[in-house]
Amino acid sequence: MNGARALWATLASHGISTVFGYPGGAIMPVYDALTFYPEVRHVLTRHEQGAAHAAEGWAKATGELGVCMATSGPGATNLVTGLADAMLDSVPLLAITGNVASHLMGTDAFQEADITGITLPITKHNYVVRDVAELPRVVAEAIRIARSGRPGPVLVDIPKDIQLAAYHGEIPAPQARPEAPAPSSEAIARARELLRGARKPVLMVGGGSLDAAAEITALARAWDMPVITTLMGLGTFPASDPLWLGMPGMHGSVAANRAISEADVLLGIGLRFDDRVTGRVSGFAPQAAIIHVDLDAAEIGKIVRTHVPVRGDAALAARALAQEAQPPPRAEWHAQLRDWQARTETPAHWGAGYAVKAVVERLHPDDLLSSDVGQHQMLAAQLARFEKPRRWINSGGLGTMGFGLPAAIGAGMAEPGVRSVVIAGDGGFQMTAQELATLKMYDIRNVKICIINNSYLGMVRQWQELFHEKRYSEVWLGDSNPDFLKLADAYDVPGYRARTAEELPGAIAAWLADPKSALLEVVVPHEHGVFPMVPAGAALSEMIETEPARPGAPTPEASEA
């Protein structure tokens, strides 16, 4: 057995069923060895970035490890965006890269890049395998690191000669995940004491709570406290529950942002107080004592002052906190919250928000919903009603345009029996549109693509409108967008289109009813903003709640595309 076969044997022994990748010279022995391991499916994407995001989509939907693979140099550097994305969103990801032969490394050989050097700050850990005897052990360790604690991406770089060298050792069996750390009972006791005295408590949960949804729900009900789910935490608490206030932050709901600004105790679980969540830090939850539960000690006290640090697993902490719950009466707080909740506007007029709402209303709670990055993403996050965790596949931390389609493919392949819907903008869709070929090649039938076409890089346009006196610089796409239906047709993907509110229901119905993966283009007015919005640098309490009136808003000269 050579190193390349030992790699596949190790992946197979760890239960890896699917790998997304793209071959090349420096990883050819691995692709050759693949032919001997039919138990592992390799999915050929059309770009390595697509492979990385597909692996992320797989991991975000299932909570299991995603695996991607690339050749040296240009292949490896094409993975970089996906690795950075996985790092910021704590996604368990294993990236395998080939490299030039050991003796050529460091010589600027053909297709050589120092990929471990490049990815040092955007991986949880990375390795160069220097000895074939180490290869399976390193891969097994990489898998363990990627999945344990706060998950993240790990890269293993394998020089070509190591792939070809003879391996005589064992294939390591998977190790059990280390036990989740339990929070200290003192910390729990102090947190409980604060909650007992709280008249206006808020529970805020992030992506670190996704696998603790049941415990979080029980905790919120036990203490009768409202719940805010961050962009990464959407679905951790059922949207149908009256205690749910929505998403916080820059495009958060009125109720969530007001509740944070008024709260006297804020219990945060599995979140990292990203600046898009906090707004200006000094104005964040100004009256609240903060209890922060996190697995990652480095997150506690990093951004906001923490009064009760609780290091530990989200589920264990939530379960412990739910015990001996003695909520004081909070009728006033609830009345106040209901008032704010009533201020949630539903988009009544034809536009991007209207279209996104019409689409997400048609979804089933089991459906996967991915998004790309931009206005449509924030609209989807605001308007979708998630009842379960791990249904929302989204690039939160890095905000990666081009994420949506490949991630929806990865998530859809992980759960072939479930619909995998992706909402994208006309800008971001074109960053990875070539992955339509992946749909065709594997005859994937459950991916439903919706392009919200506003002919602009909408989110940037919105900022230019608000903060750059409407100088619309390099954001107009309308003249150069392709005919998206023809593009889809070129890949045998059926296409549907709606241009008006009247056309929309029929188009959505036909699009979802199509037995194949299909594309729906919704052509919407060019200038629509996403509101509420907290301007960058402002406090959450300085939120602009509704879209300002736009008398005679300018349109670019060539606005009729």
Next chain:
Amino acid sequence: MTPEQSIPDHLLSILVRDEPRVLTRITALFGRRGYNIKSLSVGTTEHPGVSRMTIVVSGDRGVVEQAIRQLEKLHDVVKIIDHSLEKYVDRELVLVKVAINPDTRVEVRQIAEDFRSRIVDVGRHALTFEVTGDEGKITAFVEQLRPFGILETMRTGRIALTRGSNADIPGHVYHSGETQALHPTLPAEPREERAREVPNMF
């Protein structure tokens, strides 16, 4: 010198796996987060495969705690000792080349003797001295020689060991057990600009 006097310089010992790039990983972590490394010394230890770094970082307590917690996450880090929490010995080695002439030669030698410094090189117009000691001693020595004309100096950076037997060595031991970074006796400190009065505290 007591550790208290050295604040806001913090002396950390970091035991790391002796793997490729480990130095880059550590320094990149400090660099990316804008923590200033004032001195850095690295060497092997009594354990094969484990290197020891002494790092002097400047910053308030919050900065150092955050740095420690970030370091703790690195797979290569075996143990971190924050010397500000314990008694320690620290040393630095410095080479100082000072200008001399027939009038100053004797005086310079006398100063060196007072500091128990050794001459490591003798030239017609310069003498080179070696001194080891804690930071204060070295600074004092350099200041004494400055009026004569210092031509070159090189300092190794500080190295430190905790006093007492190994069994007493405190620190955060990673990948085996619970971190102490959040031990209830060490509550998270706010960064200064983030500090604010909060009602409802204990």
